[in-house]
Amino acid sequence: MPYAPTLAWKGLEGPEEAHLVATATQRMAKYSEFLRIPSVSALPEHAADCRAAAEWLAVELRRIGAERVEVSETGGHPIVVAEKIVDPSLPTVVVYGHYDVQPGDPLDLWKTSPFEPIVRDGRMLGRGSADDKGQIVIHLSALEALVGTRGTLPVNVKYLFEGEEESSSINLEAWMAANPERCSGDAVIISDSGFFDGNRPALTVGLRGITYIQVDVRASDVDLHSGSYGGSVVNPANALAAMIASLHDANGRITVPGFYDDVVELTPADRAAFAALPFDEANYLAGIGASATAGESGFSTVERRGGRPTLDVNGIWGGFTGDGSKTIIPAHAHAKISCRLVTAQDPEKISRQLEAALRAAAPAGLHVEVQNLGNGDAFLTPLGDPYLTAAAGALEATFGVPPLYIREGGSIPIAALFQKRLGLPVVLLGFTPPDDNAHAPNESMDLGNFEGGIRAVIRALDAIATIG
Ligand SMILES: [Zn+2]
Incomplete structure (x- = not known):
């Protein structure tokens, strides 16, 4: 060029x-x-x-x-x-x-x-x-x-x-x-x-900060036959999916108690600065092969991307993932979750709040472990x-x-x-x-x-x- x-x-x-x-x-x-x-x-x-x-x-x-x-x-x-x-x-x-x-x-x-x-x-x-x-x-x-x-x-x-x-x-x-x-x-x-x-x-x-956790849930010692046990015990994969789903509401807001407490809200000047960016949403989507934007309602795409905190699953696994079918209730399931944070959210505090929210959302019979994998301000x-x-x-x-x-x-x-x-x-x-x-x-x-x-x-x- x-x-x-x-x-x-x-x-x-x-x-x-x-x-x-x-x-x-x-x-x-x-x-x-x-x-x-x-x-x-x-x-x-x-x-x-x-x-x-x-x-x-x-x-x-x-x-x-x-x-x-x-x-x-x-x-x-x-x-x-x-x-x-x-x-x-x-x-x-x-x-x-x-x-x-x-x-x-x-x-x-x-x-x-x-x-x-x-x-x-x-x-x-x-x-x-x-x-x-x-x-x-x-x-x-x-x-x-x-x-x-x-x-x-x-x-x-x-x-x-x-x-x-x-x-x-x-x-x-x-x-x-x-x-x-x-x-x-x-x-x-x-x-x-x-x-x-x-x-x-x-x-x-x-610049956004970050906190990163891994959550591991377990309900039994071994994978169980889904015909013999399905309907009688907690399924860790079902439960983890429900726990994760509970972390956002229908408007894309994060429901973790206390999550937004320390957020410095965007001022009118901040929002004007975002609006002034030459951002072309159609181009942006085409560039990544995506068909729609998503996120917290009430904010533009550039605001959500740069000026608002987020919570995202980075990876999720558990149970049978090979070819064909295998009828089990998995013994355990796992997810890696990160939050991008804004001033003045404290990554350590958010990590603890997130852990508490996951534990609160877990059904009886599910053993939950959460480890923090890193923080940044x-x-x-x-x-x-x-x-x-x-x-x-x-x-x-x-x-x-x-x-x-x-x-x-x-x-x-x-x-x-x-x-x-x-x-x-x-x-x-x-x-x-x-x-x-x-x-x-x-x-x-x-x-x-x-x-x-x-x-x-x-x-x-x-x-x-x-x-x-
Ligand atoms: Zn450099």
Whole structure:
């Protein structure tokens, strides 16, 4: 597909623009250098490459004027921290990115080698070009241009670049707990994904949390003959189906007592943001081969998908499932059930409420066991948050249209971690749309988004300086 920008980005008014133009070639060279390091965090044979990428970042940060640059040990791949504190009375922004990348394979589906980046059709092609090295370079370039022209920054910035994001950030929370001063501030900017599509800017303001359980029910020691025993004892498969069916009412609302107690309801502004999304329901259905939407009544499809909690069976089994017929009453039946959650639902609490509801719905004679298989917190930055507004203004000034506000059904665990751990507003200011193939072959970064991204970061920092 040829590169077809839908929006052009707008240069800065100040001397930073000339600086950025003059350093464009050098910037692309540095970007390529960074991408050439195969810092695949998940593969042990790339541990030295991960460290090399961290060291490369540290050298770069020092070169462009960051202070207190440190490659900090975590027990796994190191975290690179740096800062530029210009005036303690100004806001301090914590900028997060990750220097580790996904593996390059399957190599045969790449048009080029994943770790030999090239520019083609207005895009930088290579593993990490979008996720997330390109976005780190955006921040470094903004810092370099500001320090290179003004000799200072409009606000204080702390940089935190981790090397294990693609491996579930396993050491990040413990590192943050041990190094609170290196990640304290007034707001967090996470630049890791972001645009809606193509060159249309977006801010992700909500991500759903999750709780996941498995329920196992049993009524007898062995499968029973359905002729001899049918009608006389509990059938675990019948019972489990009825228990699950009881978890929703006819309007698609979840009936688990207390389930909605902590839900932060959608505001009129939230609903307007959902309505503004260019969502084509017919296309959406055609894309997945489905014929109708479904869910909680009173909400649009995009609202139900991004802004409302859900309860879904992920798998259900029990009894005889082979070819032909076998007449039994199964001894046991099982289901895996997950709930997508919204702010401020507590996954652990929901898990307990769900277990209680299942137990309450179980008939006498049925033994019920419930195990929790995992929890994740939801994330929400309220519309109107001053840091979000600053980022939105910067995107609009740069890309010519206001950003769309997106609530994703999935999750970025670090966003919830930062919000919970640091208690700070989190702005997901990213510059890569879904078609950048992050995690897939032929990952690329639209260089219009890349260059525009640098201008947007500078504008955002200038706007944040005016937050009282
Ligand atoms: Zn990423």
